[in-house]
Amino acid sequence: MLSKKTKYAFHALTYLGKHRDQKTVLIQDISEEYGISHKFLENILLELKKAGILGSKKGKGGGYYLIKEPKDVALSKVIRLLDGPIALLPCVSLNYYEPCIECKSEAACGLNKVMIQVRDEMLKVLENKTLADILDKE
Amino acid sequence: MLSKKTKYAFHALTYLGKHRDQKTVLIQDISEEYGISHKFLENILLELKKAGILGSKKGKGGGYYLIKEPKDVALSKVIRLLDGPIALLPCVSLNYYEPCIECKSEAACGLNKVMIQVRDEMLKVLENKTLADILDKE
DNA sequence: TAATTACCCCATCTTTTTTATAGGTTTTAT
DNA sequence: ATAAAACCTATAAAAAAGATGGGGTAATTA
Incomplete structure (x- = not known):
């Protein structure tokens, strides 16, 4: 069976895919949508970024976004x-x-x-x- | 990934399949062949028996055997x-x-x-x- | 400059799952 | 009667997964 980590990753990717119209999405938006701990999700998104799937932007107005199609x-x-x-x-x-x-x-x-x-x-x-x-x- | 339990079960079944000519096989023979703890294997064989895959005989000369083709x-x-x-x-x-x-x-x-x-x-x-x-x- | 937000490293803690062990009971052949 | 072997239940130990929290640093916007 897939771990929760992987399931969460799919949820996050789905959410980001659905919101491609906006520039960035906050970790918090995703964690609230699916009831995932902010910190736990942070690590998952970071891994997805390191793998070249996501991009991110720091500071106000920052967040994550899909970098790949x-x-x-x-x-x-x-x-x-x-x-x-x-x-x-x-x-x-x-x-x-x-x-x-x-x-x-x-x-x-x-x-x-x-x-x-x-x-x-x-x-x-x-x-x-x-x-x-x-x-x-x- | 399959657990060790399942892998051991397959090993045991393979062993029993190879030795269908003899009436019974001792737990110990299998556990020694694959380096599996006797007690751990015991539980596995018991489950296979309850599932109707293996049969067994108690006492001297006893052991396990395949009950299914x-x-x-x-x-x-x-x-x-x-x-x-x-x-x-x-x-x-x-x-x-x-x-x-x-x-x-x-x-x-x-x-x-x-x-x-x-x-x-x-x-x-x-x-x-x-x-x-x-x-x-x- | 202040606020925001990702980034990073860590430590710990809980819970669950997996793996392994212990000790006694029952059956059977000799 | 004795020894051999499966049977049964409980528990312990180890590993993995899941979750939380602190204490920041760095980048960016306004």
Whole structure:
């Protein structure tokens, strides 16, 4: 399951996507809209900024804004950023690979093979669906 | 990611599948093979038994054995049993549904729609692949 | 200059989940 | 009768997630 952090990130991105007409959006506006702690959300937005998805402006009239087109923000990117691996096993993760400790040989592991398939099916959706798809349906 | 519990369950099932020629297999044999704590594994095997996947026999000469054909043990069943929901959000879980607290309307939630797709793609694999597929590749 | 707002680093605290252990009970073969 | 092995329940320990709070600094607008 996705962590709250990731879910909050999606909420924030959706909110920012909906308010692209205004220059900036305050952290507080988003945190109030969804009942998320201001401080908790601050960290999430900061991570999204560092990842190049959001921009920000300090001072009065400042706030956050989408720096990318919604269609260019793949859901997989957001999940990996906040939650880490999408795969169900570390040994089949593309971005966070780690061998399974108790596994003698990956090549001879039947579970490994199936989980690669699951990963690929998940990625078919998560790599191709974007923030734009979410906004479309709201 | 799958919990260790689930991963251990798959290891145990694989082991039992490989040793179907013998009447029973000791917990200890499996725990030693994969370096899993005996007691921890005990609970896992018990759950698999209660779910009707394994059978057991007490006393000397006792142990566990597969009660189902490997081809009849869907991977989804094992995951749900030990780990709970397969879906990435509670609001799209078929077996463990819960509404999202901060969500005003599920019908108007764009994330919900996409996560239904992800769930269905995952299930396409996990419902159709079975222990037999794992055993094939080992 | 004053007010606003993001940025940053930290520390801590609670809650939940996961992982692991302990100790005793029941069944069964020999 | 004894030993072997599963069965059962409870609890502890560890890790992760979620949340809060302080104390600022830096940039920007008015």
